[in-house]
Amino acid sequence: MLNIVWPIFIIISFIYAIFSGNLEKLNFSIFESTETAINLSLTMLGTMCLWNGIIEIAMNTALIDKLNKILKPIINFLFPEVKDNREITSEISMNMIANILGLGNAATPLGLKAMKSMQKCNTKKDTLSNSMLMLIVINTASIQLIPTTVIAIRTSLGSENPTAIVLPVWIATILAAIAGITATKFLIKMNGRNK
Amino acid sequence: MNVLNYISNLAMPSIILLIVIYALKERKKAFDIFLDGAKEGIQIVFNIFPTLIGLFLAVGALRSSGILDMIINVVEPFLNIVHFPSEIMPLAMLRPISGSSSIAIATDIMKNFGVDSNIGLIAATIMGSTETTLYTIAVYSSSVKIKKTRGVLGAALIADIVGIITSVVIWTTFLN
Known part of the structure; x- marks a missing residue:
């Protein structure tokens, strides 16, 4: 699914950004996306380990x-x-x-x-x-x-x-x-x- | 409100407490078992991370390029025909693709139209009754390295659409 949806999202938004003059915003959002992914993953790493651990205990009782x-x-x-x-x-x-x-x-x-x-x-x-x-x-x-x-x-x-x-x-x-x-x-x- | 808040705050600690008490009662090595499970969590996040980067890139581009606003403008006249409040449209369109930006938009709508206005109440109900579909599908599939998703997006979007329409109908028809 993402093999089709993902390229389409990128292509149409990049082309649209050029014509609508939103290139600056697009540039900003490209860099911002890596930052958002890192932040979310770090938060997730914590909760993921915590709940996997808790659940492992529950599974053994x-x-x-x-x-x-x-x-x-x-x-x-x-x-x-x-x-x-x-x-x-x-x-x-x-x-x-x-x-x-x-x-x-x-x-x-x-x-x-x-x-x-x-x-x-x-x-x-x-x-x-x-x-x-x-x-x-x-x-x-x-x-x-x-x-x-x-x-x-x-x-x-x-x-x-x-x-x-x-x-x-x-x-x-x-x-x-x-x-x-x-x-x-x-x-x-x-x-x-x-x- | 205070009672509901109290119950919400009680949920997580009491689950952990209950599990730990059970482990102690059955004389299990609670901490060793916890560590085993926690280690598994690292692997799961490790598998998801590349997906997140890719997804945020695409969603960010959709939003920042202005194409999302353009689509909303195009479909607006059709929405007016079926009496779907166009103020809700940006939220309805973003809700399935981006969790953080839909929270931002919903908050914005509630602020602008009044938190207890019909539009504000619809926005809140949509937020409470739907999930970030695209993200959920991507994270769940990529965690086990699956590429073929057999139209799960369609099924999940049907659920979202029903949730959104119901939210609108409830506040405009029954509770007005």
Whole structure:
């Protein structure tokens, strides 16, 4: 996907910048992009190691079995191919919990851990498996109980009721997730590959 | 508000606490296990880093070249026909590609139109109910060195569009 999208993004913006006289801004943003990537990676390195460590502990206790039991029906429906793999389902459970609690920093390392395990039993190593598709779509839908970042922004701007958006966010995010899951299930059926 | 804040602040520490207590109860070597897991985290970031550089270059170019603004201007008349508030459009278009700039734009919208105005509330709801799709897909795929993504972008964008439309409909139709 990025092999096509990425060059297109660059080509059209570079050409447009020349004609619109935004070359100076473009130059600035090219250098800024490396800086942004470094900053994000450094932040990520910390949270990634922290949560991978914490989760490794959880995976070694009975806690993860309890969690799995609760989420089992949902995971069976969404990830039929890997439902018998305890390691993967545990990682998916933790990723879902982190998402629901609004812990974006924790959700990403957990999701990536699940991707790594899924890759081990992926038959085509250069292509996303069905379970990987579903995991990615669920993570882009970002189902969360408390949208902490937005509430913080609204508070800082002096809103009379910063949490007024919570219920609408729930409705929008649930509908978005249902749409995403349906589209993914359809996608899997359409190009019906095995795992 | 204070209660919600308190619950939010409680979430992360209580998860860590619960896990550590369990490890102690089951007499596991908690710290050794932690170190094993943490080491794995380094490798994951290492794999993602080149993707991030490439992605930020492209997204930065889209924004700074002004082409994004141009596209917004072009589609604006069509949006007016379906009563989609055009003030929201920059956010709706940037939300899937860039997390940091969509936060900046959403904050800007809330400030300009009023944080408790309809437009401000829509912007906040969109931010809360959608994710930075392109970034998520790139990071997840590149972490396991996968190149063929089988149309996952389409499925994820459908979810985003539904989330954005729902956010608009809720505030303009039901809560007005």
